[in-house]
Amino acid sequence: MARPREFNIDDAIGKATEVFWTKGYQEASLPDLLEGMGLTRGSLYKAFTDKKTLFLLVLEHYEDRAVAAAQARLSDPGVADGRDRILSLFQASVAAATSGDHRGCLLCTAAAGAEMSDPEIAAAVQRGLQGIREGLETALRASPVHGAQEEAAIRALANVLLTQYIGLRVLARSQLSLGIVEHGVAGVARLLEMS
């Protein structure tokens, strides 16, 4: 017995994700969000309480979509060699950047921003990155070269790869013409050559 909401919550979160992904948390102003989401202040605050709460939902959404997609890539049974799955992940990131998508990774951008001083945001970012690391570990276990290694060694290499991933996506977002992103896949390939 009430007036129904005229917009779809999930759609709105999806659109908000786009805005935050493009501009970053702090830089995304409320007018930016309102325009991108196609609704007005009243509706936004009624539905999402405030900017930070909306961002937490966006981080969840990003985890469910982008992180899950990365994990799917990293555990794709269609690719037998886990190293190729990892290369495919980096390939996708590099391809996005070279084809004009300079949004980078929402989590990586957030990790470098001041919003990390908020414990709830930090926890959400941590969850997302942790998810990518787990995906990397899964893939490494499916590598003929690394699969047999002990757990600690796999974890160590996954850490290196995750760090590399963050660095690469920061560079992709920066638009710097250092020529690093373009050769990012080859770099990771070298990383995976070692025993």
Place this chain on the structure above:
Amino acid sequence: MARPREFNIDDAIGKATEVFWTKGYQEASLPDLLEGMGLTRGSLYKAFTDKKTLFLLVLEHYEDRAVAAAQARLSDPGVADGRDRILSLFQASVAAATSGDHRGCLLCTAAAGAEMSDPEIAAAVQRGLQGIREGLETALRASPVHGAQEEAAIRALANVLLTQYIGLRVLARSQLSLGIVEHGVAGVARLLEMS
């Protein structure tokens, strides 16, 4: 024949560097800078024109100090093996983070921020990172394992190391408890094991 400036320009830039390094470009407000530099609005604008110009001077200052220090480490003739120089660079970064200095790297933080849309700032950040990359290449040429490799291979590995450096310093700043920074040196050591 006029009233002399009551503060030292270089000192002020040094103090401004501290503020920007700690808070980031956007997040450092004018009051933050005024307090950190110990002067008032009038003096700051008279001496430095505006916030962005001050930041450009700060980037130069950072290049002259922090980047130069990194380069010195990476070409230290007292350390014969270039790999050890590289490890020493990462060691220093990790040590800073584990001992409570979570400022990370001014250039890396800037690279991940929205200020990169300004071409002058982007150019300055590019110069700084380029300097670190050159240092890494210098060190690699002094590595018994890599020194004999062709130029392209050295450049490729330097790119991987720079990306790793950026990722690591972003993580150091983020204060995330992923346990990656602590083992960052070991990760790089693995990276340098390969031929």
Place this chain on the structure above:
DNA sequence: CGTGTATTGTACCAATCAGTTCCGAACTGT
């Protein structure tokens, strides 16, 4: 010992920020 000049500090500016309030409109269940 003035006089000119640059620095300093303060008051101010418009713009923008996130967030609140409130009323008219719109829809549901009866």
Place this chain on the structure above:
DNA sequence: ACAGTTCGGAACTGATTGGTACAATACACG
């Protein structure tokens, strides 16, 4: 049709943003 609610939209709040204008101040030079 009506009562009960909730939504949508605009106007508004107070704080903060970077930047400016100007008057008081303090120094150097003649």
